[in-house]
Amino acid sequence: MAERKLVKVLEGETVGPPPIWLMRQAGRYLPEYRETRAQAGGFLDLCYNPDFATEVTLQPIRRFGFDASILFSDILVIPDALQRGVKFVKGEGPMMNPIRPDEIDRLDPSLAETHLAPVIATVARLREELPEETTLIGFCGAPWTVATYMIAGHGTPDQAPARMFGYHNPEAMAQLLTLLAEMSADYLIRQLRAGADCVQIFDSWAGVLDEQSFADYAVAPVKLIVDRVRAAIPDAKIIGFAKGAGYRLKTYRQETGVDALGMDWQVPLAFAKELQADGAVQGNLDPLRLIAGGRALDEGVDLILEALSDGPFIFNLGHGITPDAPIEHVERLLKRIRG
């Protein structure tokens, strides 16, 4: 089997044109997603139903022919497996029971294996149904980002509840992050064994942390995941997306051991080029340029390609695609990259 393009990049090769996929590429901007979503019922019902989850994962591949497919699920299936009462409330995003420091001792990871079995079944189905050349990416949330939702019980603008929780209860925080890291590593190992070619760890809230907290909450638990996954699967390929980490990305790769760095759109391209000297990078178009289209889109794409095409590079957005992204603009983006 010819090696898949994105995997080659993760091994340090330069591939032209660069492989492309988009974070949240299966989602509400696609009419076919909205239709399947309506059939499935709730969002979590979609995540835990291998038929529906396989279908929505394949939708953007059929429509656009992206180089990589990302398993359809959510980072919050881990707290759901911990019985935190996760719900997706229309118009409000995710909600769950906020966890208290004294409850952390009682969290029971033993139900996770059974609870997450349908997601693993989806990975296996996907590997059978995807085109041979399409890379399959598995994923999990980074412990810090997952913990922010578990602590506040919902999304917040700056994750003040979780930061405060850590300052008041450092031991409970460390215990929670370690538990999440161990569960996440086991979950990623199962995804890789079921057929994922590589995995991405999403730390969407890494950017709100100060220096010490970044080391304790963003770096250490992700290193624990990477070490545990590699102990089981030595050549596992891992992408770390630490949103808002800025210039800390350089040491993030060295300290966590991830193979590739996902970059948000605020990372300057000259710095991205420096990061690329140490290995593969992925990113980093502002999702708003994709919505704007036209000149804003073309200019953003060209600047990124000019800076990063001559090294190991995966084209992506700097964060997830949003429901208001026009499909024609995604087509224009692909044409601009592939010619």
Ligand SMILES: Cc1c2[nH]c(c1CCC(=O)O)Cc1[nH]c(c(CCC(=O)O)c1C)Cc1[nH]c(c(CCC(=O)O)c1C)Cc1[nH]c(c(C)c1CCC(=O)O)C2
């Ligand atoms: C923080 C976070 C979450 N989920 C995720 C993150 C980290 C990445 C990021 O920062 O975007 C990750 C995620 N969520 C989803 C995926 C699937 C794979 C993909 O296509 O990238 C992935 C990788 C599907 C989803 N996850 C969610 C949707 C929308 C649900 C719907 O159909 O109503 C999708 C397609 C729901 C979700 N899930 C989450 C939020 C905050 C929301 C609500 C946001 C919204 O309503 O747009 C938690």
